[in-house]
Amino acid sequence: MPDWSPASDQRLTRAGMNTQTGLSPRQKAAIIVRLLLDDDAGVSLDEFDSDRQTLLVEEMANMELIDRRTRDDVITEFCDSLEAVGVTFPGDLDGTLAILADRLSDDTTDRLRRLVLMSGRGDPWPRITELPQEDIQTLADNEAVELVAVMLSQLPVEKAAATYSALERERARMVAQSMSLTRNIAPQALRRIGLVLAQAADALPRPAMETPASDRMGDMLNFASSELRDDILEMLDNEDAEFAVDVRRAIFIFAHIPKRVEPRDIPRIIREVDQATMLKALSQKSEEEAAAAEFILSNLSSRMADGLREEIADLGTISSEEAEAAANEVVATIRRLQMDGELKLILPKDDE
Known part of the structure; x- marks a missing residue:
């Protein structure tokens, strides 16, 4: 054009x-x-x-x-x-950042956008609409209701609805009353409001580490021995009960498979794990691990399940250390499939 x-x-x-x-x-x-x-x-x-x-x-x-x-x-x-024409450039920051996409770090991208806004150039609203939901919710909970009404009018419908639904009842009413003010807002005023909200978003506290400490602790305990894991959780229960609850929710081990994995995903997991490793993992004798093994076998075809049971019986004696190491490999595979978006784990319940 x-x-x-x-x-x-x-x-x-x-x-x-x-x-x-x-x-x-x-x-x-x-x-x-x-x-x-x-x-x-x-x-x-x-x-x-x-x-x-x-x-x-x-x-x-x-x-x-x-x-x-x-x-x-x-x-x-x-x-x-x-x-x-040999090559074209977007001519603006948003288009340039779209071309570079994954080539730049999030910090660099964010800093460039802030520099453009501070210089008086650029549209602040694309940056606001791309903010994480928790940041948008913080702005909605704390900024003037008139600004919040304008922000909601610029957000995608799903994001705006989620933000509005999470507001306190009285604040939601005040925002609803202010929505009528957004009908005839001038472009200059819309941009100024966007700048104010972008600056407020920049001032929000940022954690030094993106992964919560409880999630990181849970990931480490996933692959610790059961003896060490139980010892650490008992210590946390005594020293920091609230943190201990978060860590328990982050932990996903072989015994959790029946409660956290959908039955339809079991065949996919079986295909991804080396058969010798899977056989060792399924041979565990403790009550919870044995129940997880039975859950896996029961969600396979009868022919495959019977074949695996025969091969497990032929394994002979497997040490608890070997079985636990194999179970950890199965868990690692499930985590990888989860990270790749090929399966979703069921969220643990509050009492688990």
Whole structure:
């Protein structure tokens, strides 16, 4: 889509849109858009800001008849300019960051966005809509209700609904009363409010480590020996009961499989684990681990389950250390599948 902004005149002339037709680059751009509209090309102007849309409308309003030769010259120049382009850049930070995507760290991306906002350039709202839900909820709980109403009007519907539903009853009523003020808000005021909310979001405290301490402790205890795990949990129960509860919820071990894994996911897990390892894991004798093993076998086809039972019986004596190490490998596989989005663990209940 051609650019009809004031700054485009020189750029388009350099790119090959010469002035042989006696038309300015913006007039030529208006002709191209008009032809696309006639051709039912599904042209959308939503991506352009209000100033550019206004320039287009004004240019088209001042034009009347264009002869065929001029039309053909404009089309030829436009096609030549497209063919002459070797590489294009977005021309703004948001587009540039979209190209770089995973190449930049989250910290670098966030810092660049903040620098642009502080310089008075850029739209703050894309950054606000991309904030984590907990940050948006914090803003909704603490900022002036008028600002919150504007924020909710700019968020995606699902995010706005989740935020609003989590507000306290009285605050939710106050925000609802303020929503009417968002109907006729001017673009300049909308941008100023966005800047205020972006600055408030920047001021929110950030943990030095993204992974909660309880989750990290739980991950480590997942692969500790059962004796060490029980000892640590008992110590935490005595020293910090609240932390101990969070750690217990983060722990996922072989014995938890019946409560945390969907039966339909068992065949997939079996395929991912080395058979010798799985046989050792299924051979455990303690009550909870044996129940988990039976849960796995009962969610396989009868033929496969019977075959595995026969192979387990042929294993002979397996030390508890070998069986526990194999069970940990099964747990590691389940965690990997979870991280890859190939299965979802059932959340533990409060009393578990």
